[in-house]
Amino acid sequence: MKKEYKVVGKSVERTDARPKVTGKARYAGDLVAPGMLHGKILRSPVAHANIPNIDTSRAIALPGVLGVITGRDFPGIPFGTRPDIRDQIPMPITKVHHFGEGVAAVAAIDEDTAEEALDLIRVDYEELPVVLTAQDALAAGAPLVNEFKKSNICYQSDFLFGDVEKGFAEADHIQEQAFSSQRVTVGFIEPHACLAEVDNSGRILLQGSKQSPYITWRHMCRALDVPLSSMRIINPFVGGGFSGKHDPMDVDFAAVKLAQVTGRPVKIVLNNGEILAAYRQRNAMNARLRLGVKKNGQITALHAENILEGGPISGIGPFNIYYYGAFLNIPYKIPAIEYHGKLVYSNRAPCGTVRGQEIVLAQFCLDSLLHMAGEELGLDPVEMRQINAVTDNWTCANGIKCDVSGLPECITKSAEKVAWKESRKARPADRGIGFSCASHPSGPRLGGHFGSAVVLKLMEDGKVIVTHGGTEIGQGANTVFCQMAAEELGLPYEDIIQGVSDSDTTIFDSGMFGDRCTYWDGNATIAAAQDLKKQLAEIVAAELGARPEDLEFADACVFVRDNPEKGMDFQRAVRRAYYEKGAPLYGRGHWSATDIDVVDWKTGKGNLAHGLDFIATAIELDVDRETGKVRLLRGIHGDDAGQPINPAMLEGQVNGGSAHLTGQALWEDSLYDEKGRAINYSWRDYKQPTAMDVPEYVVEHVHTHDPYGPFGAKGAGEASSCSSMAAIANGIYDAVGVRITDLPITAEKILAALNAKEGK
Amino acid sequence: MQIRIESNFVITGLEGGDGLALEEESTLRQLLARVEGLSGLDFFPRGSEVLDPDDWEVDINNVPHYSYERRLETVLKDADLVVIRVVATGGG
Numbered sequence: 064m065k066k067e068y069k070v071v072g073k074s075v076e077r078t079d080a081r082p083k084v085t086g087k088a089r090y091a092g093d094l095v096a097p098g099m100l101h102g103k104i105l106r107s108p109v110a111h112a113n114i115p116n117i118d119t120s121r122a123i124a125l126p127g128v129l130g131v132i133t134g135r136d137f138p139g140i141p142f143g144t145r146p147d148i149r150d151q152i153p154m155p156i157t158k159v160h161h162f163g164e165g166v167a168a169v170a171a172i173d174e175d176t177a178e179e180a181l182d183l184i185r186v187d188y189e190e191l192p193v194v195l196t197a198q199d200a201l202a203a204g205a206p207l208v209n210e211f212k213k214s215n216i217c218y219q220s221d222f223l224f225g226d227v228e229k230g231f232a233e234a235d236h237i238q239e240q241a242f243s244s245q246r247v248t249v250g251f252i253e254p255h256a257c258l259a260e261v262d263n264s265g266r267i268l269l270q271g272s273k274q275s276p277y278i279t280w281r282h283m284c285r286a287l288d289v290p291l292s293s294m295r296i297i298n299p300f301v302g303g304g305f306s307g308k309h310d311p312m313d314v315d316f317a318a319v320k321l322a323q324v325t326g327r328p329v330k331i332v333l334n335n336g337e338i339l340a341a342y343r344q345r346n347a348m349n350a351r352l353r354l355g356v357k358k359n360g361q362i363t364a365l366h367a368e369n370i371l372e373g374g375p376i377s378g379i380g381p382f383n384i385y386y387y388g389a390f391l392n393i394p395y396k397i398p399a400i401e402y403h404g405k406l407v408y409s410n411r412a413p414c415g416t417v418r419g420q421e422i423v424l425a426q427f428c429l430d431s432l433l434h435m436a437g438e439e440l441g442l443d444p445v446e447m448r449q450i451n452a453v454t455d456n457w458t459c460a461n462g463i464k465c466d467v468s469g470l471p472e473c474i475t476k477s478a479e480k481v482a483w484k485e486s487r488k489a490r491p492a493d494r495g496i497g498f499s500c501a502s503h504p505s506g507p508r509l510g511g512h513f514g515s516a517v518v519l520k521l522m523e524d525g526k527v528i529v530t531h532g533g534t535e536i537g538q539g540a541n542t543v544f545c546q547m548a549a550e551e552l553g554l555p556y557e558d559i560i561q562g563v564s565d566s567d568t569t570i571f572d573s574g575m576f577g578d579r580c581t582y583w584d585g586n587a588t589i590a591a592a593q594d595l596k597k598q599l600a601e602i603v604a605a606e607l608g609a610r611p612e613d614l615e616f617a618d619a620c621v622f623v624r625d626n627p628e629k630g631m632d633f634q635r636a637v638r639r640a641y642y643e644k645g646a647p648l649y650g651r652g653h654w655s656a657t658d659i660d661v662v663d664w665k666t667g668k669g670n671l672a673h674g675l676d677f678i679a680t681a682i683e684l685d686v687d688r689e690t691g692k693v694r695l696l697r698g699i700h701g702d703d704a705g706q707p708i709n710p711a712m713l714e715g716q717v718n719g720g721s722a723h724l725t726g727q728a729l730w731e732d733s734l735y736d737e738k739g740r741a742i743n744y745s746w747r748d749y750k751q752p753t754a755m756d757v758p759e760y761v762v763e764h765v766h767t768h769d770p771y772g773p774f775g776a777k778g779a780g781e782a783s784s785c786s787s788m789a790a791i792a793n794g795i796y797d798a799v800g801v802r803i804t805d806l807p808i809t810a811e812k813i814l815a816a817l818n819a820k821e822g823k
Numbered sequence: 824m825q826i827r828i829e830s831n832f833v834i835t836g837l838e839g840g841d842g843l844a845l846e847e848e849s850t851l852r853q854l855l856a857r858v859e860g861l862s863g864l865d866f867f868p869r870g871s872e873v874l875d876p877d878d879w880e881v882d883i884n885n886v887p888h889y890s891y892e893r894r895l896e897t898v899l900k901d902a903d904l905v906v907i908r909v910v911a912t913g914g915g
Contacts, residue, residue, distance in 0.1 A: 310913070511911045577915060
């Protein structure tokens with residue numbers, strides 16, 4: 064029987080809603096400290112150059128300037144996600160690698176003085192030839208981009224799952240296509256910002272806008288050559304991350320170093336131009352996929368080659384290469400896959416990733432190709448996806464086990480809601496519907512620190528403070544953890560208070576990424592609540608004349624199971640603990656999916672994740688044949704995120720992911736000139752979608768129950784970003800019969816394709 | 824003697840999976856030095872004498888190398904299995 068929840072499954076008010084909408088939320092840029100200085104960063108005007116000399120003498124002599132630093136002020140220890148590919152230092156020492164790279168930083172009594180001082184720093188640039196594309200990087204004799212590596216191939220993976228030769232031999236039709244994609248920025252609202260302080264003992268305090276503060280913390284301590292205990296990191300409110308705030312940035316390093324040099328707190332707040340020009344973007348892709356299918360549309364094999372151009376550092380690039388290949392195994396049943404992926408260096412801005420990681424790019428290719436194959440075979444795109452959809456208890460070619468899949472129902476719901484069948488009988492001219500599916504894991508075990516832990520502190524007034532190492536970056540993590548704690552403790556949601564993320568007091572977490580937080584930290588929250596109940600039950604059991612294990616918690620009461628008359632209110636129980644026993648009540652919980660496999664970087668094989676969430680997206684659009692302009696009309700998402708914890712927030716995540724990637728599909732493009740200088744680094748020139756551009760969205764929840772998820776929930780928020788681009792590409796084809804495989808699908812490209820098709 | 828080597832990542836020079844031939848009485852440290860020479864890996868950055876557990880997990884015959892009394896100086900035997908795992912910090 065389905066359990067009735069009192070808090071879980073309800074669209075309660077977000078814990079951060081009121082401070083945010085009233086402007087009371089304090090982000091990193093709002094922070095102040097006594098004696099605080101303001102920092103600014105001097106940026107390279109060239110994309111690739113040796114820097115034999117930086118003269119800061121005039122800047123430091125400027126009245127009001129208290130500190131100037133360069134890369135030479137750091138120990139020169141490289142950091143990175145894996146020890147075999149550490150290729151990044153806090154600020155450059157011998158050469159600059161991309162336009163806008165920070166080469167020096169200043170701390171002064173105010174921002175104007177700091178800006179003025181930047182103008183007084185003289186940097187000698189000896190320009191080098193630039194590498195801008197994957198083709199450039201792999202060309203014979205190409206200049207080397209990263210001084211720590213002897214090749215422009217930063218990382219590569221070759222995976223083989225199943226018998227690919229046999230799969231293609233069994234195919235009735237083989238569809239092959241090249242795809243490419245552009246550089247896009249991450250797109251968060253709040254710029255990088257931080258406040259750094261150093262206490263009398265030399266201990267560092269960094270308060271910054273970080274998505275995964277403990278990743279930042281580990282990397283920074285390594286690069287600064289200090290033990291982890293010598294640095295404390297606190298996360299204030301964060302205005303969006305979308306995978307762009309995992310790593311430490313030069314802004315973080317510069318603030319810390321300037322605080323060390325000056326002995327004063329230093330705050331640095333970047334502007335959006337700096338971020339658009341020089342900070343994390345999504346890799347540009349060049350891919351070629353070949354798909355074998357039976358006459359009925361059943362996939363028999365897939366061959367994929369993919370080169371990602373990722374800027375001058377590896378960053379999380381190995382994860383991107385890995386994700387692209389390993390997760391070709393979902394959301395469709397593909398018995399055999401061969402994958403070759405490369406990440407190459409370039410002199411464009413460093414890449415991390417953007418929402419959905421590079422599953423987004425893989426799925427754009429795969430689902431476009433599936434549609435193309437269906438067209439060739441005369442198959443209905445909805446039926447073709449149903450035939451191939453991953454189902455319950457499916458084991459993928461690389462070993463991923465799908466416990467529960469609502470994908471078939473998601474496809475049905477989205478097709479019905481968008482009126483697919485009806486549209487085949489009659490529809491306005493130049494109007495089309497595109498489908499795409501996607502799946503995203505709820506947090507793989509990438510290795511290293513991957514457990515999650517939560518602490519619940521019970522206050523004497525009966526309220527509970529939740530602390531965890533996950534990060535609230537706007538997605539609603541704090542709210543769902545409070546809901547889960549309330550549900551498990553039998554308390555009103557309002558009695559659960561979100562604590563502060565502080566490395567001195569908070570249990571560490573591996574990070575907020577990969578749809579993992581709700582799933583992993585959520586399970587840890589439940590475990591912490593159970594631990595708290597156990598402690599409280601042991602204290603009051605005797606008074607209630609029962610065994611501790613026979614007590615239940617509900618409706619803010621503790622009572623004997625099956626005898627609700629025999630109980631006491633929760634607050635009295637808490638007072639028994641504090642007043643009579645002096646017992647500190649902290650519930651501690653931890654969770655890790657230890658029964659799944661740690662990522663095998665070499666093979667891509669293994670059962671990589673629980674909680675695969677699924678989505679089937681249908682986007683209705685029309686195309687203006689005169690201009691090539693695409694108008695998005697409706698987006699329907701059949702979405703399986705297991706048990707929705709907060710349906711309104713879940714819809715926000717699903718719709719947000721789709722809207723976000725609408726930009727990459729149609730408009731966004733981080734442009735560079737032939738010397739690698741960024742061109743369109745302002746919000747005026749870089750076109751992200753606004754509310755005016757995105758369609759009406761509808762989310763059709765498909766309720767499943769994940770056996771490992773908290774209350775049956777799965778992760779959410781990234782699958783829709785993975786499904787939306789192919790749905791748009793397929794919709795454009797359905798509308799006007801042209802297939803664009805090079806993102807973004809601009810009006811100009813559509814118009815050119817239409818003209819070519821019509822022989823103009 | 825022949826030492827079998829397994830890893831969770833591609834080690835340049837050992838893609839064939841045949842392991843490494845070493846002189847008798849070679850130690851784990853000597854094996855890692857050979858792997859460094861083949862692959863360009865740096866197991867002991869900045870003059871470190873030990874493996875950083877935040878970076879590497881190295882087992883001999885499925886037992887963590889630090890469980891052996893002589894740790895990196897453990898003398899290997901023919902057909903021993905050395906597993907080298909890279910530890911990642913981060914996510915996307």
